[in-house]
Amino acid sequence: GESVGLHLPTLSVQEGDNSIINCAYSNSASDYFIWYKQESGKGPQFIIDIRSNMDKRQGQRVTVLLNKTVKHLSLQIAATQPGDSAVYFCAENKRQAGTALIFGKGTTLSVSS
Amino acid sequence: GAVVSQHPSRVICKSGTSVKIECRSLDFQATTMFWYRQFPKQSLMLMATSNEGSKATYEQGVEKDKFLINHASLTLSTLTVTSAHPEDSSFYICSARDATGTDTQYFGPGTRLTVL
Numbered sequence: 659g660e661s662v663g664l665h666l667p668t669l670s671v672q673e674g675d676n677s678i679i680n681c682a683y684s685n686s687a688s689d690y691f692i693w694y695k696q697e698s699g700k701g702p703q704f705i706i707d708i709r710s711n712m713d714k715r716q717g718q719r720v721t722v723l724l725n726k727t728v729k730h731l732s733l734q735i736a737a738t739q740p741g742d743s744a745v746y747f748c749a750e751n752k753r754q755a756g757t758a759l760i761f762g763k764g765t766t767l768s769v770s771s
Numbered sequence: 772g773a774v775v776s777q778h779p780s781r782v783i784c785k786s787g788t789s790v791k792i793e794c795r796s797l798d799f800q801a802t803t804m805f806w807y808r809q810f811p812k813q814s815l816m817l818m819a820t821s822n823e824g825s826k827a828t829y830e831q832g833v834e835k836d837k838f839l840i841n842h843a844s845l846t847l848s849t850l851t852v853t854s855a856h857p858e859d860s861s862f863y864i865c866s867a868r869d870a871t872g873t874d875t876q877y878f879g880p881g882t883r884l885t886v887l
Binding site: 694699700701702703704707758759760761764 | 777813814815816875876877878880883
């Protein structure tokens with residue numbers, strides 16, 4: 659079936675570096691995409707979202723890029739900090755349909771000082 | 772921001788017993804809530820969609836008689852794991868959809884279930 663996946667299961671960076679986490683999705687009908695951060699033993703924490711009518715959205719230290727042509731989503735974290743260490747998931751759905759979010763496999767980000 | 776709570780946060784039970792997990796939206800009304808299960812080092816897998824006042828919709832492979840879902844009010848959904856088995860040990864997470872505002876889904880902190 660259709661699903662949201664991720665290119666890399668782990669990413670290790672040095673403190674202060676920029677991090678890029680990638681995600682590939684397969685459902686062309688999805689129009690809403692979200693990045694979540696999950697720390698061990700906790701629920702997912704919303705980071706940033708983007709709708710399909712946009713190709714870029716910026717937040718505080720984070721940027722999400724959407725390339726609908728190749729069905730690719732990325733999360734960029736600027737000046738990565740040790741507190742950013744967590745598992746990052748992308749998720750998708752058809753927002754107006756009120757459907758559940760479908761999650762990708764997750765990328766573990768490790769930030770060393 | 773909107774808050775979703777889950778209770779209990781951790782539960783240990785014996786095989787064969789039933790466990791109830793509550794999911795509450797604390798400051799908004801949620802006509803729809805979702806239940807996910809997450810095994811170690813894996814992603815969240817959708818189990819069921821719970822709509823207030825109606826029967827839940829279960830994903831393929833999820834036994835509706837084993838995972839009973841009740842969504843009796845706009846702020847509360849419960850998941851009951853019946854006749855629990857060690858294979859049911861997992862992290863259960865709910866999310867609630869705010870239908871009156873931005874239509875965003877908010878996640879609870881999760882419930883760690885361990886079946887001995």
